[in-house]
Amino acid sequence: MVIVLTVAGSDPTGRAGIAADLRAFAAFGVHGAAAVAAVTVQDDTGVSATHLVPPPVVAAQIEAAASTGHIAATKTGALGGAGAVAAVASAFDAGLLGPLVVDPVTSASGGGRLVDQPGEAALVSELLPRAALVTPNLPEAAALLGRPVETREEMPAAAAAVAEMGAAAVLLKGGHLGGRDSPDLLWLGGSALWLEAPRVEGPGVRGTGCALSAAIAAGLAGGVPLEGACRAAKAYVGGLISRSGSAAYFLK
Numbered sequence: 001m002v003i004v005l006t007v008a009g010s011d012p013t014g015r016a017g018i019a020a021d022l023r024a025f026a027a028f029g030v031h032g033a034a035a036v037a038a039v040t041v042q043d044d045t046g047v048s049a050t051h052l053v054p055p056p057v058v059a060a061q062i063e064a065a066a067s068t069g070h071i072a073a074t075k076t077g078a079l080g081g082a083g084a085v086a087a088v089a090s091a092f093d094a095g096l097l098g099p100l101v102v103d104p105v106t107s108a109s110g111g112g113r114l115v116d117q118p119g120e121a122a123l124v125s126e127l128l129p130r131a132a133l134v135t136p137n138l139p140e141a142a143a144l145l146g147r148p149v150e151t152r153e154e155m156p157a158a159a160a161a162v163a164e165m166g167a168a169a170v171l172l173k174g175g176h177l178g179g180r181d182s183p184d185l186l187w188l189g190g191s192a193l194w195l196e197a198p199r200v201e202g203p204g205v206r207g208t209g210c211a212l213s214a215a216i217a218a219g220l221a222g223g224v225p226l227e228g229a230c231r232a233a234k235a236y237v238g239g240l241i242s243r244s245g246s247a248a249y250f251l252k
Helices: 017-027 055-067 082-093 117-130 138-145 152-163 208-221 226-242
Strands: 003-010 031-043 046-052 071-076 100-102 169-173 184-188 191-195
Touching (some): 003 208, 017 031, 017 226, 031 055, 071 082, 100 117, 152 191, 184 226, 191 226, 208 226
Parallel strands (some): 003 071, 071 100
Antiparallel strands (some): 031 046
């Protein structure tokens, strides 16, 4: 049994957060384990409340997941605060987590903070240096770098700058560019590799970033090289968007 762990926040609608992660794990044929770092109240209009799970409870959940078997990879999502970040970093240093995919989500698609300012600072200082991959979209990259990232031409320099924060690789997502295409840039080993795809039209879908990072973690857990895991995850998310108006979206 290949176990992949998500440490992230809950979403009561089931469209984002841990629910989206577990669907992605199931779609890629791995067993999903979960440690809840934050309980949110959110819907398509945004986040109205967030309750942070006490860091010792986050740590205990991770240890409980690890007690069932070897965790082959882990992804993080909305961690809420610095305490949860520290719990993940400690578990990584203890050898419990496998390769770490960090989705640096700070805000929900509909608006509202999911990570407080100390938590965001801790994510940069504690998790990025431990990450096998970090997966920011353009607004998240801008928040990490303190400067706008708005064009395709700006993406290579932005990905390189995020990598300089310590992550082994960066997948900079270009979905916010607009236009007919949705290119992502994989920065690996000091080189840029474009992952091209046409933009998939569909009604507003939340949780695509969650699903992408979870799918990549599932691929890494199964021994897929990073580029292949990113390509498979991108195709998976495209399928989710194209099916988002149907019941199939909620089933897979």
